[in-house]
Amino acid sequence: xxxVAIDTPKPASPTWRNFREALRRHPTAIAGCVVxxxxxxxxxxxxxxxTVDPQAVAPVKRLKPPGEEWWFGTDMMGRxxxxxxxYGTRVSLTIGISVALLTTVFGMAIGLVTGFIRxxxxxxxxxxxxxxxxxxxxxxxxLMALTRASMQNVIIAITLAETPRVVRLVRSxxxxxRDEPYVQAAVAAGSTMPRILWRxxxxxxxxxxxxxxxxxxxxxxxxxxxxxxxxxxxxxxxxSWGNIMAEGRSMFGLANYxxxxxxxxxxxxxxxxxxxxxxxRDALDPRxxxxx
Amino acid sequence: xxxxxxxxxxxxIVVMAVVAFVVFLLLYLTPGDPAAILAxxxxxxxxxxxxxxxxxxxxxxxxxxxxxxxxxxxGDLGISIFTKLPVTQLIGQRVGPTLSLxxxxxxxxxxVAVPLGVLAAARAGRWIDRAVMGFxxxxxxxxxxxxxxxxxYVFSIELEWLPVQGYQPxxxxxxxxxxHLILPSIALGTVYIALIARMTRAAMxxxxxxxxxxxxxxxxxxxxxxxxxxxxxxxAVPIATVIGIGVALLIxxxxxxxxxxxxxxxxxxxxxxxxxxxxxxxxxxxxMFSAAYVLINLAVDLSYMFFDPRIRY
Numbered sequence: 001x002x003x004v005a006i007d008t009p010k011p012a013s014p015t016w017r018n019f020r021e022a023l024r025r026h027p028t029a030i031a032g033c034v035v036x037x038x039x040x041x042x043x044x045x046x047x048x049x050x051t052v053d054p055q056a057v058a059p060v061k062r063l064k065p066p067g068e069e070w071w072f073g074t075d076m077m078g079r080x081x082x083x084x085x086x087y088g089t090r091v092s093l094t095i096g097i098s099v100a101l102l103t104t105v106f107g108m109a110i111g112l113v114t115g116f117i118r119x120x121x122x123x124x125x126x127x128x129x130x131x132x133x134x135x136x137x138x139x140x141x142x143l144m145a146l147t148r149a150s151m152q153n154v155i156i157a158i159t160l161a162e163t164p165r166v167v168r169l170v171r172s173x174x175x176x177x178r179d180e181p182y183v184q185a186a187v188a189a190g191s192t193m194p195r196i197l198w199r200x201x202x203x204x205x206x207x208x209x210x211x212x213x214x215x216x217x218x219x220x221x222x223x224x225x226x227x228x229x230x231x232x233x234x235x236x237x238x239x240s241w242g243n244i245m246a247e248g249r250s251m252f253g254l255a256n257y258x259x260x261x262x263x264x265x266x267x268x269x270x271x272x273x274x275x276x277x278x279x280x281r282d283a284l285d286p287r288x289x290x291x292x
Numbered sequence: 293x294x295x296x297x298x299x300x301x302x303x304x305i306v307v308m309a310v311v312a313f314v315v316f317l318l319l320y321l322t323p324g325d326p327a328a329i330l331a332x333x334x335x336x337x338x339x340x341x342x343x344x345x346x347x348x349x350x351x352x353x354x355x356x357x358x359x360x361x362x363x364x365x366x367g368d369l370g371i372s373i374f375t376k377l378p379v380t381q382l383i384g385q386r387v388g389p390t391l392s393l394x395x396x397x398x399x400x401x402x403x404v405a406v407p408l409g410v411l412a413a414a415r416a417g418r419w420i421d422r423a424v425m426g427f428x429x430x431x432x433x434x435x436x437x438x439x440x441x442x443x444x445y446v447f448s449i450e451l452e453w454l455p456v457q458g459y460q461p462x463x464x465x466x467x468x469x470x471x472h473l474i475l476p477s478i479a480l481g482t483v484y485i486a487l488i489a490r491m492t493r494a495a496m497x498x499x500x501x502x503x504x505x506x507x508x509x510x511x512x513x514x515x516x517x518x519x520x521x522x523x524x525x526x527x528a529v530p531i532a533t534v535i536g537i538g539v540a541l542l543i544x545x546x547x548x549x550x551x552x553x554x555x556x557x558x559x560x561x562x563x564x565x566x567x568x569x570x571x572x573x574x575x576x577x578x579x580m581f582s583a584a585y586v587l588i589n590l591a592v593d594l595s596y597m598f599f600d601p602r603i604r605y
Binding site for chain 2: 127130133134135136137139144145146223225227230245252256259261274275
């Protein structure tokens with residue numbers, strides 16, 4: 001007979017305890033959070049981090065290799081790459097977080113409505129299937145070709161390209177939840193639709209949606225860099241990581257640090273967000289965690 | 293079985309219609325007057341009006357859409373603004389390198405990722421599983437062009453094993469062709485390998501927990517036979533699905549990879565078209581890539597019947 005511990009102290013909140021325990025089991029998720037926090041700090045404190053004006057041109061100092069005076073070297077216009085990379089953190093994080101927020105809001109709104117209104121469902125989902133058949137990077141490129149380069153337009157283009165996937169997730173969750181006994185009971189008891197959505201549906205889709213948002217954030221940061229890298233992203237006067245790398249493209253044999261420093265920062269940022277997302281998924285949805 | 297095929301075909305046609313509509317909308321919303329762009333700088337307003345009339349740009353939206361679809365069905369994607377050549381011809385000239393790159397990548401990726409995923413699932417929780425999962429997270433995080441430059445730096449510039457850039461057709465010799473594709477395929481394939489390995493592992497873990505797997509093990513079948521004959525065969529459907537869906541990643545990545553390695557493919561054509569704002573080319577490329585993606589996923593859907601005979605409703 002296995003000994004059963006009867007008198008274990010009951011924790012205040014099992015959910016919160018599971019959450020903390022899962023985090024403890026995933027040190028990589030904590031590492032991701034720490035890196036991300038440091039990057040957010042760098043983005044906020046960019047002007048005070050021993051940086052010079054990221055746009056200051058100094059032809060005399062062009063293409064200096066990394067060293068004492070220029071930590072990450074200088075580019076072909078004599079601009080300080082370290083300062084540009086630090087300021088680039090702002091662009092990447094702003095775009096990643098904005099796209100994650102916007103796709104979550106739009107995806108949730110469209111997904112909730114289509115999940116509950118059956119005649120709309122068929123139409124909206126065919127449109128989403130169509131949009132999802134255009135590879136997201138390609139759709140973002142096509143949209144950027146229509147407008148002039150600006151950070152706002154980059155955010156809109158990537159949001160449009162990423163939203164269908166979130167809609168699909170929300171809809172499938174709603175379809176599943178709609179048939180749950182407690183939702184049926186609420187409907188039978190005459191709860192209003194907004195109340196059912198708010199009390200029963202939202203709390204149950206929040207966790208997967210949050211996890212999805214972290215992956216959208218990571219994917220948006222990569223897409224922004226790709227767009228900027230091929231010249232269809234943020235305008236050249238904004239020092240984004242993609243732009244710095246685009247400018248370093250023709251100089252790779254001469255000054256590979258122009259690619260490597262922003263490239264490593266971008267990879268680190270995306271890795272941090274992905275690790276955080278993996279940790280969150282494990283913590284919030286133990287069923288999924290065992291599988292993935 | 294025919295009902296299943298017919299249904300999948302029907303759904304594919306609907307999806308392609310939506311894609312065509314979205315792409316037409318992109319063309320329709322294009323800023324600037326295409327007639328004025330085509331006419332050039334020296335044109336009078338009468339010239340522009342004539343071109344507008346000739347192109348049917350004065351017609352209402354639905355008429356223009358109808359005519360555009362009609363031409364599309366006859367293989368006419370319009371004329372490039374910059375080169376004045378038919379878009380289909382431009383795409384046709386560039387299809388070789390892109391096809392070589394994507395097929396090579398697909399081949400290498402599946403060949404590497406599926407065994408990795410199976411191995412990770414078979415040794416779940418051990419170091420090899422952790423290594424595969426760690427590689428998978430890293431593969432998702434390093435953008436394709438950063439990886440591409442790292443590979444160029446190590447294998448082309450430092451070790452001088454492989455060419456830095458460029459493309460050679462297969463007619464120039466098999467090694468010439470392959471040596472120009474090795475680094476691009478590795479760079480492009482890494483994220484794809486990460487995706488497939490992860491899904492393979494997850495699908496295998498699901499199947500390995502099934503009763504029939506335990507039965508197979510209990511009756512004394514060799515572990516390898518259980519793993520490949522029972523588990524992998526039943527895990528094939530989700531693996532095939534993710535291989536199909538992941539092609540979207542390949543297409544997006546191919547555009548960047550071709551830029552870094554100077555491969556004269558469709559991705560390169562896309563980037564040039566963006567820099568010149570050559571809208572008909574951009575639309576044509578989007579349409580062609582999307583069609584390829586949809587057809588690949590149709591093929592994947594139809595392959596389910598082979599993997600799982602139950603799917604014949």
